[in-house]
Amino acid sequence: MADDTKAGYTRDELMIVEAARQLRSGQSCFVGIGMPSLAANLARLTHASEIILIYESGTIGAKPAVLPLSIGDQELAETADAVVSVPEIFTYWLQGGRINIGFLGAAQIDRYANINTTVIGGDGYHHPKVRLPGAGGAPEIATSCGEVFILLRQNSKSFVDKLDFITSVGHLDGGNARQRIGMPGRGPTRIITDLGILEPHPESRELMLTRIHPGVTVDEVLAATGWPLKVSEHLQQTEPPSQHYLDVMRDLQQRTAKAHAGGR
Amino acid sequence: MADDTKAGYTRDELMIVEAARQLRSGQSCFVGIGMPSLAANLARLTHASEIILIYESGTIGAKPAVLPLSIGDQELAETADAVVSVPEIFTYWLQGGRINIGFLGAAQIDRYANINTTVIGGDGYHHPKVRLPGAGGAPEIATSCGEVFILLRQNSKSFVDKLDFITSVGHLDGGNARQRIGMPGRGPTRIITDLGILEPHPESRELMLTRIHPGVTVDEVLAATGWPLKVSEHLQQTEPPSQHYLDVMRDLQQRTAKAHAGGR
C-alpha cells in the first residue's frame, strides 16, 4: 500500500479519485467489486450523479448507500432500477452493446493492456505456482464495452513483459488487432494506477505514460514497470484530489465499514 | 358444422369431448386458441384437473374460468402459475423439451399428418388464391412436443392428397423420417376429427382410421378424405360423450359467451 503523503491523501486515494474523475453522468458502467466499485460510486456521489452502475449479478442502475462486499449484495438489488438474470446481463446488456465503460482489475498486465487473472508461475496452466480466481466476466467486458478502464497498483510484479496467461484481451499485439478479430469495443483506453495514467498510443496501441501523479517521479514509474515503458512527450501531471472528493470517499468507506461490521 | 344427432350432441361436441379424453392430469399441454383450448380446458374441468396448460403468450399453468378469445387474454395471465416472455416460452419450455402434448389445428393435412396453414391454391406461394395466417408456433410445436394431437373437421378440402405448402411437419414422407432429420418429439400421434380418430401406422406412419364416431359410416369417412384412407383391421367405435362432459363443456361455452359479450 502507498504511504500517506504530506498532501493529506494516499496514493491509493489519488488513484481512486482519478478513476472517478474519468466517469461522466449518463454513462453506463459495468462495475466489479473493490476499487472499481469504490471509484464508480464516488463518481456517482460527486460530479456524475446520473451515472448508471451495472453489476454482473444483474442489478441495473444500482445506487448503493454503502459499498457492496459481493457482486450480488442485497443493497444492489434493493436500489437497482431493474434486476435481471445473469444470462440476460451478459447477453442483452453487455454483449448487446449497452455498456459504455467496463472497469477491470488484474493480477498482471502487459504493454498492450492484455490482462491475466488466471495463473502465475510454476509449470504453466496445469501446474501453476499461484492459481488465481480466473476470468469471471472480464473477457467479454474487455470485448464488448465501449471502452475499458483498468485500475491497478503499479509494480514490476503486476506490470510484466510477458503474461503467464492471457485471460482478457486489451490490444493483443497492438495496431488494429482488435478490429481484425472483430471486437466491437475500443478496449482499454486508460490504465489508472497509483503512480499515474497509461494510455495506448493511437497507432501502435502500446501503453504510454501520459500522466503522472503529484509526488511521483518518472524513474519511479519506469522502475515499477516490467518493460521499457514509453513516456509521452506531452506528459502531464494529475490534478491532486480535491478535499471534497476525499471527504466523500472516506465517508463512503466509513459508512461501508460500519454497515458490514454488524453483519451477524 | 355437424348436425345435432338423436344422441343429444353434435359431432363437433363429440370431437371436442374425444380430444379432452385423450389428455391426462400431470401432462403439460401447449394449447392454441379455439377448439384445442376448449378441449384442454374441458379436460382440466373434468378428469384431468392437474393438467398444465401453456399458451404461447408465456402463460404457464393457466386456469382460465372462461375460454380466452386471444392467445394472450388477461384471464390467462391472471390465473397462470408463471408469466414468462415469448422468447422464453419458445426456447426454455417448448424447445427445452418441457411440453408433453402439443395441440394443433390446420387448414390442410396430408396422409402423413403434415399440415398447411400458409397458402392455398392460385399460383403458388407468391400468388396464392387464399392467403392463410401462416405458421405461428406450429412448426416448432410439431418438432419439439413429446407428441402432437391435431384437431380438425374432416372433409376432402382439408384432408388432401397433396398439401399446397408444408407449414409444419408431421411424419414427412413416413417411416423414420422424423428421426432422420433430428426431430426430438414423436410427432402427431392422433388426429381427432368430427368423424373419427386417425393414427399413424407404427411403421409406415401413414394415417389409418382407428376409431369411428357413433353414427358415422366408414364410407362417409373415406368420402371426406382426399386420399385412399387406410382403415385399421381393428377399427373401434368411439365412446359417446357422457352427459357430464357435455354439461361441463356447454356450461364453459355459455360462461365464455357471457363474459366476452360485455366486452366494451
Add this chain to the structure above:
Amino acid sequence: MAQFMPLADAIATHVHDGDTLAMEGFTHLIPHAAGHELIRQQKQELTVMRMTPDIIYDQLIGMGLVRKLVFSWGGNPGVGSLHRFRDAVEKEWPRALELEEHSHAGMACAYQAGASGLPFAVLRGYAGTDMPHYNPNIKRISCPFTGEQLAAVPAHRPDVAVIHAQKADRAGNVLITGIQGVQKEVVLGAKRAIVTVEEKVDDLGAGFNAIVLPHWVIAAVCVVPFGAHPSYAQGYYKRDNAFYTEWDDISRTRESFLAWIADYITGTRDHAGFMAKFNAAHSDKERSNG
C-alpha cells in the same frame, strides 16, 4: 436517454420513410395509437416486422405504407382473416407486399439475437417445412460439438421499435406488467425505441424482478392513455373484443376500410381525438342496438 414528448413528435422525429419498424405487443399492449399516428403522418416505404401482424398492421398495409412485412402469424386473433393483408398478398392492392415469413420461434429468437448483439440465432426448427424454400433468411447450421443440424436466422435489428407499456416514471424508466411478449427484446435490439405509456408516475412501484426498461435504452416516451386500444393494458382496461369482430366487417371491402380510416384516423388529430370519436360512435351504436 428517454425524452418525454407528444406521440406525433416522437413519430416525426424518430421514424423516417424507408425505415424498418417493429411494433410489438403480444395480444396485450399492442401500440395501436402509434400505428394510427404513422398513418396520419403518411410514413412511406416501411418495412414492418411483427410476430402477429393483426389489426395494427392491417391498417398500415391497407394504406399502402408498407413495402415489406416480416412476420410469423397474420390473422385477426379469435376472429379470422386480416382482409387488408390478404388483399395485398392475393390482389396486390393497394400495392404488392413483399413477405419474409418465419415461425413464432424463429421471430422470437431473431429478436433475442438482435438484443444480444449477435448476427444470428440458432433454433431447432423449420426442418422438413417449405418455409426455407421461400425465405433465404432461414439457413442450416451445424453444431460444432455434436454435428446436429439446426436452423439459423439473422438477428432482427429494426431501426425503430415501438411498444406500449403501463407506466413511466419521471426519468423515463418504463414498467411492463403482465404478458410481456417480446417487448424487451425488440427495444434492446432496435436502434431507437419509442414507448407509449398509459401514465407518468412519480414512482413505478416496481418490485424485485419486475420488467423495467431503463430510461437510457429508450429514445422517446409518450403519455398516451388508451394507447393500446382495442388491445388491452393489464390493470387499466380490457381488450375490446367487439372491435376485433367489427374490424372483420370494416376491413372486408376496400371502400369500407378507407371510409373508416378517413373517419377515425386521418379525420382525428390525435389519439385523444380518436378515442373521443370512437367512444361517442360506439355508445350511440349501443343505444341504437338497445
Add this chain to the structure above:
Amino acid sequence: MAQFMPLADAIATHVHDGDTLAMEGFTHLIPHAAGHELIRQQKQELTVMRMTPDIIYDQLIGMGLVRKLVFSWGGNPGVGSLHRFRDAVEKEWPRALELEEHSHAGMACAYQAGASGLPFAVLRGYAGTDMPHYNPNIKRISCPFTGEQLAAVPAHRPDVAVIHAQKADRAGNVLITGIQGVQKEVVLGAKRAIVTVEEKVDDLGAGFNAIVLPHWVIAAVCVVPFGAHPSYAQGYYKRDNAFYTEWDDISRTRESFLAWIADYITGTRDHAGFMAKFNAAHSDKERSNG
C-alpha cells in the same frame, strides 16, 4: 412432479456417485445446506459446475469429493482466495482436480443452451485469450449470414441442479425473489432438480412476472430454513460477511479445514443441527470478543 422430502432423502435419492452437479446461486441464495449434506453422505467422483465456486465448492473440493470442476471464477468474494481450491490445483491435495474453465458469459450461455434444449451456445467472446488453448469445449463458429467468427460452447446439461429459494407452495411451485442468477436456467437444463426453500406457504403471493418455477420441473423440494447461510436470502436474512472472512482462516490449512468439517458438518446431523452449533459457537465468540 415436485415431492416434498427431507434434504437428506433428496440428496440420497437424486444424487449418485459420479454425477454432474450444478449448485447455483449468484452471491444470493447459494444452496449451502445441500452442499453440507453431500459431504455428510460422502458422494464421490462428482463433476461440479458453477459460475462462482465459492465456499460451498471449496468444501467439496477439500473433502476430495470432486473429480472435475467446470467454472468461471473461483474466489472468496470480497475476501480473496479459495484455499482448498488452490491447494487442489497447486498441490493436488487431497487429489488432482480436473478443470474446465470458462468466462462468466460462456457459462451463462451454456446454461441457457441447456435450458433451451440446444446442443451449444453462441457468444462473442474468448477471442484472443488463452482460454480456448486449455478448454477444448470452446470452439469457433461462423455466422452463416455475415461470416463473423464467434465462439461456441456446448450446453450445460447437469444430471442434478441444486438451488435455494425463498418459498414453495403446497404444490411445490417455487418463488425466487431478488437476484436470480442462473437458477432458472440450471433447473430447466438439468435432468433432475432439487430445490431447498426457506419455508412452505399456502400461497406464494407472486405478482405478475415474478420468478416462479412450476412444480413439474422440480424433482424434490426440501424445507431448509437458513439453507443458504452464510449466503443470504432476500427478505429472510442477510449475508454473513463475517463468516466469509473467517473462512479464509478456517480453510487456510488442511488441518483447520478438516477440523472445521468434522466439527460442523460431519459432526452435525442436519442443517438445523449445523445452524444450532454455528449460532452457539458464534454467540460465544462474540461474547468472548466483547
